[in-house]
Amino acid sequence: MDLDRLRSTLRKLGLLFRRDFAVARSYKAAFLLEMFQALFGSASFYFLSRFVDSPTLKKSLPQGTDYFSFVLVGIAFFDYLSVALYTFDGSLSEARQNGTLENLLVTQTSLPVILAGSSLYPFVLMSLRTLIYLGWGVILFGFPLAGANWLGAILILGASILAFAGLGILSASYLLVFKRGNPVNWAILGVSSVVGGMMYPVSVLPRWMQFFARLTPVTYSLQGMRAAILGHATLHELLPSLAGLLVFAAVLLPISFLIFSWAVRRTKVTGTLTHF
Amino acid sequence: MHPFSPMTVPALRGISFEVKNGEVLALVGANGAGKSTLLRILTTLLVPSRGRAEVCGFDVAKEPAKVRLQIGYHTGADACFYARLTGRENLHLFAGLNNLKQSETAQRIDELAGPFGLGPSLDRQVRTLSTGNIHRLGLARAMLHRPSVLLLDEPTRSLDPLAAAEFRRFLHDHIIGEHGAAVLFASHTLSEVEQLAGRIAVIDGGRLLGCDTLAGLRSFSGGGTLEQTLEILTHSAPRESQ
Numbered sequence: 001m002d003l004d005r006l007r008s009t010l011r012k013l014g015l016l017f018r019r020d021f022a023v024a025r026s027y028k029a030a031f032l033l034e035m036f037q038a039l040f041g042s043a044s045f046y047f048l049s050r051f052v053d054s055p056t057l058k059k060s061l062p063q064g065t066d067y068f069s070f071v072l073v074g075i076a077f078f079d080y081l082s083v084a085l086y087t088f089d090g091s092l093s094e095a096r097q098n099g100t101l102e103n104l105l106v107t108q109t110s111l112p113v114i115l116a117g118s119s120l121y122p123f124v125l126m127s128l129r130t131l132i133y134l135g136w137g138v139i140l141f142g143f144p145l146a147g148a149n150w151l152g153a154i155l156i157l158g159a160s161i162l163a164f165a166g167l168g169i170l171s172a173s174y175l176l177v178f179k180r181g182n183p184v185n186w187a188i189l190g191v192s193s194v195v196g197g198m199m200y201p202v203s204v205l206p207r208w209m210q211f212f213a214r215l216t217p218v219t220y221s222l223q224g225m226r227a228a229i230l231g232h233a234t235l236h237e238l239l240p241s242l243a244g245l246l247v248f249a250a251v252l253l254p255i256s257f258l259i260f261s262w263a264v265r266r267t268k269v270t271g272t273l274t275h276f
Numbered sequence: 277m278h279p280f281s282p283m284t285v286p287a288l289r290g291i292s293f294e295v296k297n298g299e300v301l302a303l304v305g306a307n308g309a310g311k312s313t314l315l316r317i318l319t320t321l322l323v324p325s326r327g328r329a330e331v332c333g334f335d336v337a338k339e340p341a342k343v344r345l346q347i348g349y350h351t352g353a354d355a356c357f358y359a360r361l362t363g364r365e366n367l368h369l370f371a372g373l374n375n376l377k378q379s380e381t382a383q384r385i386d387e388l389a390g391p392f393g394l395g396p397s398l399d400r401q402v403r404t405l406s407t408g409n410i411h412r413l414g415l416a417r418a419m420l421h422r423p424s425v426l427l428l429d430e431p432t433r434s435l436d437p438l439a440a441a442e443f444r445r446f447l448h449d450h451i452i453g454e455h456g457a458a459v460l461f462a463s464h465t466l467s468e469v470e471q472l473a474g475r476i477a478v479i480d481g482g483r484l485l486g487c488d489t490l491a492g493l494r495s496f497s498g499g500g501t502l503e504q505t506l507e508i509l510t511h512s513a514p515r516e517s518q
């Protein structure tokens with residue numbers, strides 16, 4: 001890709017981000033309520049952790065952290081997977097519903113760039129929400145931030161988004177072809193929430209389930225994120241999680257782009273690209 | 277149609293015509309005749325399974341990006357903008373996606389605002405605009421990047437008779453002729469076709485029954501009015517068994 005094309009693509013991504021920000025800003029109350037939703041979430045996990053706290057539980061948690069910190073990181077970062085799975089097909093559905101899809105598709109911008117640009121705002125909003133979650137945790141409930149490896153956390157987050165985006169693009173391909181109902185999302189979120197280590201460590205699962213946990217990118221994401229934020233792991237110690245996520249990204253992204261291109265071509269031939 | 281089923285229903289067959297710069301061609305035919313399919317192939321929203329279509333010398337299937345650079349597209353649908361953004365914000369977004377720089381877009385919006393009567397609509401959220409103003413905005417969006425070909429799919433479909441008449445006057449006075457673009461439009465309103473089109477393409481069941489001036493079609497079919505001409509052409513067309 002030459003420099004001019006890269007610059008033009010980045011500018012278009014910025015335009016699509018600004019569009020979504022301007023639309024979200026027009027719903028002012030919802031914007032404010034987001035902050036309080038995160039407060040209620042943090043408070044629920046705090047009181048749940050006080051209820052279930054025990055020396056046995058503490059011993060089984062990695063990095064010797066308390067259950068509140070463990071579950072807050074788990075919940076906050078698991079949501080990135082949900083965003084990745086819903087943002088691509090969500091932006092397609094929204095454009096179909098508000099009638100802008102055809103008008104977007106006849107511009108000089110390809111559908112992958114439109115989808116990538118439309119996913120930026122949800123990811124930025126998700127990051128803001130995560131910060132608010134952690135912020136309430138720090139201010140009110142003693143969530144430990146001192147010593148966190150922020151660079152490591154950012155690298156894990158970036159690799160997680162790349163790995164999850166592959167799944168999201170697969171999900172959008174399904175929506176393009178089959179129009180509604182998305183078993184891809186259902187299966188990935190269902191399996192990941194059971195085996196990915198969101199609410200409990202993977203080590204408590206039966207051995208055969210731990211095998212499935214290794215096949216799920218969210219497992220590597222949550223392990224790496226907890227190690228970086230709660231376990232103060234060095235970059236070297238984060239390498240296994242980072243490598244796992246990058247392998248998922250390297251496999252899933254090309255496959256998902258191929259399938260997505262096929263789905264676009266197919267729906268352009270059948271005339272169903274803009275159908276609900 | 278099931279996504280994996282074979283495609284057995286040809287929407288268009290044996291259609292061949294050419295539109296020159298500055299010419300206005302109307303596509304006329306019953307619902308399901310293939311008018312929108314034809315326009316959507318020219319916009320690259322559909323890929324033809326057979327045959328060839330070119331816009332300004334670019335093949336729609338092989339060079340879709342170059343084709344999109346040449347076209348402006350507007351449909352008569354009510355919802356085609358981000359309702360909670362202003363007219364100006366919408367135009368800036370679509371212009372940017374068409375590779376226009378911000379300063380260039382601002383200048384172009386100023387150029388179009390007068391003749392398109394956009395003035396106050398530009399800084400109001402689209403959800404507060406009348407249908408007529410939304411269509412003017414839609415046409416302005418289609419013209420922002422100075423396309424060589426304008427494709428309009430039933431542009432007055434959702435307008436009341438007065439607004440439709442005003443929109444037609446506007447198209448006639450400010451788009452046709454003035455900008456030198458070739459215009460293809462699909463319409464069910466015969467007075468609109470008579471008022472705007474230089475030539476008329478009559479389509480039925482995906483086939484082209486005739487493509488000529490109104491006078492040419494009349495003399496070919498023996499019909500007195502456009503309505504009679506259409507009736508004669510469509511009723512005398514050979515039908516395929518279903």
